[in-house]
Amino acid sequence: MRILFSLLLLPLAGFTQNLTLSGHIRDEKHIAVPYANITLKSSKDSSFNQRAVATPDGAFKFAGLAKDDYKILINVVGFVSFEQSVEVDRDMELPIINLQDEVSQLAEVQITTIKPKIIRKIDRVEFSVENTVLSSANAWEIVKRAPGVQSGGGELSLRGSKSILVTINDKKVYLSGDELKAFLESTGGNEVKSVEIITNPPAKYDASGSAVINIKLKNNLQSGYKGSINSSHTQGIYAKSNFGTNQYIKGQKFAAAANYTFGNGIFYNEISEITDYVVQQQTWYNTLRRKNFRDAEHTYRFNVEYTPDSLNTITIGTNGYIAKKNHALYLIPTAIYENGQYKYSFDTRNERTTPRSNKAYNISYEHRFSAKESLNLNADFTKDLNRADQDISTIYHVADSYFGRFKNNNDQQIRLFSTQLDYRNNMPLFELESGLKYSKVNADNKQDFQQYLPGSFAADPALSNTYRYDESVLAGYIGLHKEIKNWSLKAGLRAEHTATLGNSSQQQEMNRQSYYNLFPTFFAQNKLNDSHTLGLSYGRRISRPQYSYLNPSKTYFSPNSYLVGDAKLKPAITDKLSISYAYKGNYRAEAYYSYEQNPTIQLPFQDNVNNLLIQKVTNIPGNRYYGIDFSANFQLAPWFTIDLQAGPNRVESSFKLSDGTMLYNRTNSLNANIDQQYIISKSDGFSANVNFSFTTGGIQGPAKVSSMSSLNFSASKKLFSNRAEIGLMISDVYRGEKMTVSSNYADQRNSFTYYGDTQNIRFSFKYNLGNNALKSKALKGKTSEQSRL
Template identity: 30%
Template sequence: MKLINKYITYISILLLSPALAFAQAPAPTGKISGTTVTTAGKPVEFATISLLRAKDSSVVKGALADINGNYKLDRVANGTYIIKATVVGFDKGLSKPFSINASAQAVTIPAITMASSAKALKTVNVQSSRPLIERKLDRTVMNVENSVLAAGNNAMEILERAPGVTVDKDDNITLQGKSGVTVMINDKLTYLSAAQLATYLRSTDGSNIASIEVITNPSAKYDAAGNSGIINIKLKKNREVGSSGSLTVGAGYGNYGKDNQSLTLNHKQGRLNAFGTFSRNDNKNARLMSIVRVVDSVGKRTYFDQTTAMTQSNHNNSYRFGADYDLTSRHTIGFIVNGNWGRYNQNTPTVNRLGSAPGVFNSYVNSLADIRQTNKNFAANINDRIQLDTLGRALSFDLDYSKFVNTSDADYQTLTFLANGQQQIPPILLRNQTPSDIDIRTAKVDYTHPLSKSLKLELGAKFSNVKTDNELNAQIRNNTGNFVNDTTRTNHFVYQERIDAGYVNLGKTYTNTSVQVGLRAEYTSSVGDLITTGQVVPRHYLNFFPSVFINHKVSPKDQLGLSYSRRIDRPTYGNLNPFIFYLDQYTYQQGNAFLRPQYTNAFELNYTWNSTINVALGYSHTSDVITQIILTDPITKASFQTDLNLNVQDSYSVNFNSPFTITKWWTGNANINSFYLNNKSKDLLGANLNSGQLAYQAKISQNLTFIKGYRIELMSQYRSPLKTGIYDILSQYSTDAGVSHTFANKKATIKFSVSDVFNTRRNNINSMYQSVNLQIRQVNESRVSRLTFIYNFGNSKIKARQRQTGADDEKNRASGGN
């Protein structure tokens, strides 16, 4: 502990000492203030203020006027300037040239008068531009294009200002307090880790961003699977010629060392735009788990006290490259190839103490599991987009192929001893090989047709075909010392699934209200074939997924929204695999080939005040809830983890999100999410389940920039105790911290961070339901110190066109387990 504290202190001093020296250098002290008014002398609210150099009209800084039209600009260097004021509905306003010099360090600008720009053309009003924050039917949009906020900022810095979005010091992105957010760029899933995504966004010039879309309840246009929100970053079309890139190098240490490297390149020449990324990382981590459980078997109780010290090491390489070609100004074709390969090793020594009374052990079992896994994954996409006319009609096509290949070899050794140390039975030696292949083929088409200026029709279809082939070849060592086939564990499972989907969306815009209704249909045909036993599980079902979005502008800055959608979550391919994976003979995991999909009807009512503070009320009803559960075999006394379908879950939530500013150098975001999960299921382990508990989660992020070029970030979070299914999950809290320094004309950044500074993050679970009686205490390697260097080079204004492929949902299910 002392060594870690010294390490943190030394690194912090090394990073902060240049800042303290730099802070002593004289900084610009010029101050400018003024106000914006209408021709009638009333304040112009929230006008965008730009400070321009008088000689060339280049933008130096920007600010926003307050509700009374007042504005201020600090730290202005000596020179001659002009103030420009812009806001929706008014012509731009300009001040007369003025100077900041040694004798005039504080200047008050005469009121800038702004005339209304709305001009009557018969019955149509034409206005100048879109507002900064705009609430649409199914999403909130921050219009960045042509905004002063884009000047001098990168994509990550702009994203942090989007409504409801929080970015912590490790660059993890949450939406209204919920993790697992899908981040897209130009409607295309990124497939990047949090660190890789952060590198990409920090190397993207803000002047290339058109808008940022926040979608909390996706419409029928998107796959019906999943309930996570979407953040879609819309980039301007790339017209810059040249090359650019970004290099990231990082190292970390917790219980073990870690490192990561990433290189991103982009190049545009004429109609061709090419891009590529290669990343690699080595990550070794530790986990300590304790399980205390009681098993009733024929009126006799057995007490288990199990301790597992697990080490995992992961080496991964990933790549992504592609190109776009503009056949015409309205027709673009492209391809994307991405994949990864690597290896994963896990060493799991376990000590299991068995007794007839608490604390009294009659025997103990020493187990060692050594697992070695390799993976090779590949995906390719071909896409075509055609802008049919200038009215908005568009047609796009995507073809995708993905292949996941994983091979796992495992050796298990079990030794059983009496309390006096005498070996009770001969050692048990097992081994197995589990090759797994997943093939995914998809095709999709989307069509947009504006029927009028206020009415738009969207149509689309998607077809996917998935096949997973899983084998478990198991052996056991016999009395002669040779390994022979273990027929009780050897298995072969093949799962095939086809989904045919189509959707239609119709949107109508009125004066202050917008409405969108949609319907998605998905026909699923699947067959699970347990070849070893001849057991076949066929399923064929047709589902409809309606969605409705209503948005009403109460005032220019206050909006009210109501949405409804029906969603589906299909089991991951790994959860359907019925194979048994051992930790030891008393603890294992088993899939369930009979799992059914779960269906959710979700409602949300949200209110946005002053374009910043958001309050959302949510309710969802889920049937056939897929729930992870731990069961006990009374004969073998083994506990095993599997997934079952519970009857229903009702979820009630209130979410409050608000940015805050303490000073100009101290800002942050507060998010409070309160929820109640009620689970019901008939005849679960011989009783009717009806459990629920009111819980809440609070997150506060803070950014401090009181030293120029440096940023200090803090993220604190607390989650209260909660109940889900048959489990009581205890509270969890932690604090993360980091400091970053940008230099070399903002091309280079060095960052030092510590996750879980006080080492308090724990995963503790209790369960006492019917025959289940257990306590789980788990400590992961959560406190990790990281040092990262990022360097951006070349022309940062070029970026690749991004697209959403057709295999996104299927690949996400593949990542849930093989």
């Protein structure tokens, strides 16, 4: 461990050069052009991108440069973009740069709607959606359309695994489940530049999660002001609406970016369950209808960036999700049949208040020693408050009808802190990345259970509990990247030491774990010629359980149904290997294999003695995934493009029964996605999209998952000289996203069908303010441990 950390810091003592490049900018009348945005890029190092803003007299200067060939780019509203190559081998001042006036006015510039682009890189696939019809959707819809991503039951999966790390601008989103979906639905597609699908993340990324979905928000390279207001209305079974604004302003040294969205509506889902209790020869039917009322949902992000000179940048930001008025109503009618004959029924009413707030604060400092060398230090703090107070009442329709009632109040508070140091140096022999990270998590959960007695409630100590969980992770990584002729090689090693302590008052026990893991990664890509490219990748990942899953308390939905966690859950370790082939960038095939050891799943389990259906969080021994992904792009006409993605896969899962017997569950399946883009009128900015996807089924541990499919239409139209845009999206036209999960093994006979109100129609409107030519400033995203909330 000490040797690894020494290697991580050794490059900091490297020698760097400190050359300068300066100049002055004038217009055609030789008048100074103030506040022009100047970008300096290395001709050899694609990752180097240094920016400066001209002073009021048109002067600019770059410092800390190494000897290299560069490109200088100048963009300013009202002038033709300028580009020039320059070789820097000493301190240099360029001849005066004269910009040409732009003939057309800003409002007359046509922003062309183009199809989404799929860009294949050595370690990821980038799904670019900027200025496409998908820009009128929201981030959730865009992520669902990304290559290889599947959605079912309101969750995302990638190559069969749901253990996915969702990040924004490489920072982890501190939400999961319904809150993650709501957060992404409130993030407008006009903010999204692209979505990166990283099935084998390199060493720089946290080792958590089997894969990473990184949402890249738009960048900015120009000074000035840009803003927008947007709204949307979605009509499914119930209505949902969003209203938001984006604001951005940049001066010579300061830049500020902000986003705020207000949302409200009813989020509905329905679960129909059938359970056979064989011993009693009874079959129980129930339908859980969940209406989540989000009367005032606030999502915000705010960043301030200060650049005192071309070598240093300080960023301070905050982001949050506040929904203090959330409440819900669950109605659960249950009918019981014995030997096929109706016996009796009961109706459960679950009234819930579910306020939640998630607030994050971050600060980062970047120093560039030279064009090829930089150091970045950042720190993040998050506080997550999540409360679920339930009042559950049940009326039993029997000969002597009776009434039951209890309350279940759950209060969860989580505090997360992390700090990270990253160093990058593009040295003559190879490009180096290294860094250190420390994170600390404190989670407190208090559950108060009360039984109703005639006239009052009384505490039930047996079902009440206080649970505390502490976790710290110390990590370090090193990565090397080298280009050798037609070869591109990338390798890395990440080391993480994890210490956890769980303490449950109910069980009066402490669960302490301490483990150390190494996570190697390797990528190789060989461009055989202009048409053929081969690739190979290997990586190891870890998936730690969600914090709520570690809580052993019982959370009841009805008198006969509850969720229970496990304080002794183990982290899952996944090894992944893939081989890829690409032809001319338009055709690609990738064969993959992954083995996941001790994955955590939420499994329906029936207690046949007490007639209980339990959602039990548990580890299973392992999952194996095999498959081949095929993709192709066809430009059938200048106005018509088709993207195809399809592939067979096989999943093998093992599960240990209560008597120690090992159960093996295997399935072969096929999934496909067909995406069609139409440019109906290029001059009017009118475009459309048709998307169809399907999967033939899968497994979750010992359970089987049904097939699903989805048909979606969308269209967008520019208005008012591109100042405005209207959008229409029709999702899940025939309700093909219904999912059935069934368990039929040993003494388990149960199944449920889930539907999440995915059949809907969405109208959206956006109006741009200020300088419509500016790109949105990339807002700092969230960090590390939060996808487990």
